[in-house]
Amino acid sequence: MGRASGAIWRRGRATTLALVVAAFVVATSTARADVTTEQSASILVFPKVISTPATASKLASDTIIQISNTSNSMAFAHCFYVNGAPPDPSQLPSSTNQPQCQEIDFDIYLTKQQPTHWVVSTGRRVSSTGPSDQECSDNPPFYDCNGAGFDPGAIPPVSDFFTGELKCIEVDSSGAPINGNHLKGEATIVTTDGDASKYNAIGVMGLNTDSNSNNGDDTLCLGGGMTPSCPTGAEYNACPDTLIVNHFAAGNKFSAGASDPVINEFASGSEVNTEVTIVPCTEDFENQVFGTAVVWFDIYNEFEERYSTSIPLVYCWANLNLGAVNSVFTQAFLGTRFAQTRMYSADPDQSGILGVVEEFHSVSGGNTTRDALNLHGEGDRPDGDVLVLPGGF
Amino acid sequence: MRRCGGIRLWSVIAALVGASVAARADVASDKAAAILVFPKLLIDTSNAPPGPRGQIDTLIRVSNTSEEPISMHCFLVDATPQCPSVAALRACIASPLDCVANGCTSQCQEFDFYVNITALQPIAWLVSQGSSECTPATPENVPCLPLTINNPRPDGESNQGSRILMAPKDPFIGELKCIAVDANGMPVARNDLKGEVEITRVQGNVADVEGYNAIGIPAVLPYCSGDTTISCTNNSDCQPPTTPSDEGTCVQPPNNGGNTLVLGGNVCAAGTNAGNVCSSAADCPSGSCVSAGEYVGCPNILVLDHFFDGANDPVTGQEVTTDLTLVPCSEDFLTLPLMPVATVVQFQVFNEFEQLFSTSRTVTCFAEWPIWTIGGSQTMQRSIFSAAVMGTLTGQTRIRGVAIADPTFGHTLLGVAEEFRKRGGSAATNLHFSGSRPQSDYLYLP
Numbered sequence: 001m002g003r004a005s006g007a008i009w010r011r012g013r014a015t016t017l018a019l020v021v022a023a024f025v026v027a028t029s030t031a032r033a034d035v036t037t038e039q040s041a042s043i044l045v046f047p048k049v050i051s052t053p054a055t056a057s058k059l060a061s062d063t064i065i066q067i068s069n070t071s072n073s074m075a076f077a078h079c080f081y082v083n084g085a086p087p088d089p090s091q092l093p094s095s096t097n098q099p100q101c102q103e104i105d106f107d108i109y110l111t112k113q114q115p116t117h118w119v120v121s122t123g124r125r126v127s128s129t130g131p132s133d134q135e136c137s138d139n140p141p142f143y144d145c146n147g148a149g150f151d152p153g154a155i156p157p158v159s160d161f162f163t164g165e166l167k168c169i170e171v172d173s174s175g176a177p178i179n180g181n182h183l184k185g186e187a188t189i190v191t192t193d194g195d196a197s198k199y200n201a202i203g204v205m206g207l208n209t210d211s212n213s214n215n216g217d218d219t220l221c222l223g224g225g226m227t228p229s230c231p232t233g234a235e236y237n238a239c240p241d242t243l244i245v246n247h248f249a250a251g252n253k254f255s256a257g258a259s260d261p262v263i264n265e266f267a268s269g270s271e272v273n274t275e276v277t278i279v280p281c282t283e284d285f286e287n288q289v290f291g292t293a294v295v296w297f298d299i300y301n302e303f304e305e306r307y308s309t310s311i312p313l314v315y316c317w318a319n320l321n322l323g324a325v326n327s328v329f330t331q332a333f334l335g336t337r338f339a340q341t342r343m344y345s346a347d348p349d350q351s352g353i354l355g356v357v358e359e360f361h362s363v364s365g366g367n368t369t370r371d372a373l374n375l376h377g378e379g380d381r382p383d384g385d386v387l388v389l390p391g392g393f
Numbered sequence: 394m395r396r397c398g399g400i401r402l403w404s405v406i407a408a409l410v411g412a413s414v415a416a417r418a419d420v421a422s423d424k425a426a427a428i429l430v431f432p433k434l435l436i437d438t439s440n441a442p443p444g445p446r447g448q449i450d451t452l453i454r455v456s457n458t459s460e461e462p463i464s465m466h467c468f469l470v471d472a473t474p475q476c477p478s479v480a481a482l483r484a485c486i487a488s489p490l491d492c493v494a495n496g497c498t499s500q501c502q503e504f505d506f507y508v509n510i511t512a513l514q515p516i517a518w519l520v521s522q523g524s525s526e527c528t529p530a531t532p533e534n535v536p537c538l539p540l541t542i543n544n545p546r547p548d549g550e551s552n553q554g555s556r557i558l559m560a561p562k563d564p565f566i567g568e569l570k571c572i573a574v575d576a577n578g579m580p581v582a583r584n585d586l587k588g589e590v591e592i593t594r595v596q597g598n599v600a601d602v603e604g605y606n607a608i609g610i611p612a613v614l615p616y617c618s619g620d621t622t623i624s625c626t627n628n629s630d631c632q633p634p635t636t637p638s639d640e641g642t643c644v645q646p647p648n649n650g651g652n653t654l655v656l657g658g659n660v661c662a663a664g665t666n667a668g669n670v671c672s673s674a675a676d677c678p679s680g681s682c683v684s685a686g687e688y689v690g691c692p693n694i695l696v697l698d699h700f701f702d703g704a705n706d707p708v709t710g711q712e713v714t715t716d717l718t719l720v721p722c723s724e725d726f727l728t729l730p731l732m733p734v735a736t737v738v739q740f741q742v743f744n745e746f747e748q749l750f751s752t753s754r755t756v757t758c759f760a761e762w763p764i765w766t767i768g769g770s771q772t773m774q775r776s777i778f779s780a781a782v783m784g785t786l787t788g789q790t791r792i793r794g795v796a797i798a799d800p801t802f803g804h805t806l807l808g809v810a811e812e813f814r815k816r817g818g819s820a821a822t823n824l825h826f827s828g829s830r831p832q833s834d835y836l837y838l839p
Binding site for chain 1: 419420421422423424425438440447448450451452454455456458511512513514515516517519521534535536539540546550587588589591593595597598599600601602603604605606696698701703704705706707708709710711712743744745746747749774779780781783784785786787788789791812814815816817818819820821822823824825826827
């Protein structure tokens with residue numbers, strides 16, 4: 001088919017479609033939104049935020065947060081850091097070394113379409129005389145313009161060893177939660193050697209943005225129906241029912257993880273380890289109570305063989321090295337290099353979960369490089385989740 | 394083949410008189426979908442000599458999230474510039490400003506293949522190697538499809554018949570689109586596919602991995618006419634006691650399994666503007682505005698938060714640059730090499746002072762740019778995407794393909810961004826989406 005005839009054919013086909021569809025009598029469509037990593041939302045969740053010093057086996061890491069206002073009006077947000085590091089971060093969390101789940105909150109405000117950023121270890125200070133940080137310029141060359149731009153508010157630094165989450169909730173100028181859906185964000189985890197991994201913040205969209213069904217109180221209702229704590233029903237979309245991750249089969253202290261076929265192609269060998277970070281959807285910042293759940297994992301290998309395991313999510317934050325969770329994730333057990341894992345709360349009454357995955361690809365005799373991906377979500381939690389903000393004084 | 398598709402289109406759409414159409418989900422990279430788009434694949438495996446960022450290959454992972462087997466019809470778009478030498482090609486890929494000077498010309502060529510995936514099965518392949526059923530001769534390192542005709546599932550399901558093409562060139566740059574199809578190769582409305590890409594660069598014993606999720610375009614599924622958020626398979630699913638109240642009838646979307654896939658869009662049904670594109674009922678006097686998509690429409694605007702090029706990373710002090718890859722949502726795979734369609738792309742760039750700048754470029758088939766080159770600057774320091782001009786570390790860029798009055802081809806875009814740290818690593822990220830548009834996009838399959 002030549003160029004002209006192809007174009008004519010296409011046009012004819014499209015016209016046909018239009019004419020036939022024109023015979024329909026139809027209803028107005030409505031679009032339902034879900035928790036998203038690609039659209040502006042009213043609640044941003046950054047499940048993995050780390051700021052850790054160097055140790056004998058690990059480089060120091062820090063996290064750069066980027067948030068933008070995607071609307072043409074001012075946007076305000078109330079943000080919460082939750083530190084999931086235990087008091088002795090050199091030891092694994094345990095009953096005697098429980099994660100602190102310490103929350104610190106702060107406010108940010110963004111002018112129309114304004115992007116902003118900060119490094120979590122340093123936060124961002126506000127100049128009392130307006131924007132005064134030196135701007136980037138080529139004359140003379142100056143490219144360390146970390147503080148240039150309108151300050152989004154005073155953002156505190158995190159503690160010296162921080163492994164936890166950041167949640168930002170859109171509010172109005174009085175501080176009341178609203179369904180604006182004006183915020184988007186990204187987190188970049190950077191190690192001192194310049195390696196970086198990046199993921200999109202998870203956005204929980206407010207419902208009925210036009211009519212703002214949000215009652216503006218301190219109890220935010222994520223999905224679900226009318227309950228005593230949510231007398232008007234859902235104000236935001238529900239957390240997903242199931243999270244899905246494709247990953248390399250893991251390793252543990254008894255056996256190596258799956259190798260990276262690309263690195264193997266060009267270097268002498270490799271191993272990939274996977275960390276899944278999970279945070280609860282239900283959180284009560286007023287009473288410092290965080291949702292708990294038994295998280296089930298259904299694992300499918302490349303032979304479509306199914307295995308399962310579970311762990312309790314009893315703290316505010318869990319960073320799971322899959323190989324350490326259970327040997328069922330290991331290549332020695334699964335027998336294949338790749339797997340698909342589906343994660344969900346065992347009971348609808350328990351908290352929903354959100355998360356992100358990070359892979360660590362190690363070269364034999366070489367470096368380790370990191371790579372983050374957003375998880376896939378499936379379905380909505382029918383009973384919903386609740387976020388409770390601290391009340392006024 | 395296309396004529397047959399046309400007959401199917403007629404007959405199936407004719408059967409839908411009285412039905413309504415609605416979009417129930419959005420294009421997303423975090424939900425399973427019926428169409429997967431991998432905007433950027435890259436290989437450069439040669440070590441004689443290695444490229445400026447080392448040896449490169451791309452790993453693709455796809456899984457079926459349903460408990461039923463599924464097949465994919467995939468289209469590998471080769472957008473590798475044609476250059477007189479590998480050195481010239483590498484320079485052209487690294488910087489489009491060097492393409493003309495190095496004697497390179499752009500091109501687009503499509504290759505397609507089928508893959509059969511069993512229930513809930515994860516699969517993976519290297520773009521440089523392709524894949525097929527595992528055999529004793531398959532090199533140990535090369536991912537292959539393990540459920541063969543001789544080693545099927547107990548229920549007999551296997552990957553038999555799958556043959557994933559390797560990239561036709563090395564170096565190679567391009568995109569991949571995969572469409573859910575049935576056993577006969579006809580598109581089906583099943584939102585069961587998810588995927589990821591990992592691009593790995595290796596120099597000696599130092600590796601750098603970046604990953605992004607495939608962008609999923611969901612098919613419009615049956616829904617209740619009274620509440621389009623309720624899925625159904627028949628009318629009883631829309632009536633009590635299944636639903637609390639009467640939610641009307643179960644509406645079947647117009648996916649006719651034909652070779653023209655309609656992505657989003659609205660048209661006037663009846664009235665004086667019958668058949669015209671519409672945004673609302675006000676555009677359709679004496680008629681109504683109806684959705685026309687078999688699949689959800691592509692986003693109207695892409696949004697990218699990024700570091701301005703040349704700024705120093707505040708953690709490491711290393712210079713940061715960003716590459717942007719854009720591919721068209723509409724594509725005619727039959728005529729792609731002969732008549733790729735050009736789309737003008739408008740960019741709005743905001744810095745942290747809320748100062749706004751804009752520029753534009755044209756995308757034909759595939760585009761991958763260091764963002765500082767988008768405005769046509771010859772040096773980074775004069776670009777509106779550079780920290781030197783914008784003054785702040787980060788910015789927000791809104792990207793919009795310009796719609797024109799072409800009823801056969803939409804002009805929306807999809808893409809992915811990559812962040813590079815000088816002497817450091819890279820990180821890829823999916824773009825954000827905003828809105829939809831009344832015009833449909835079309836995928837024309839061979």
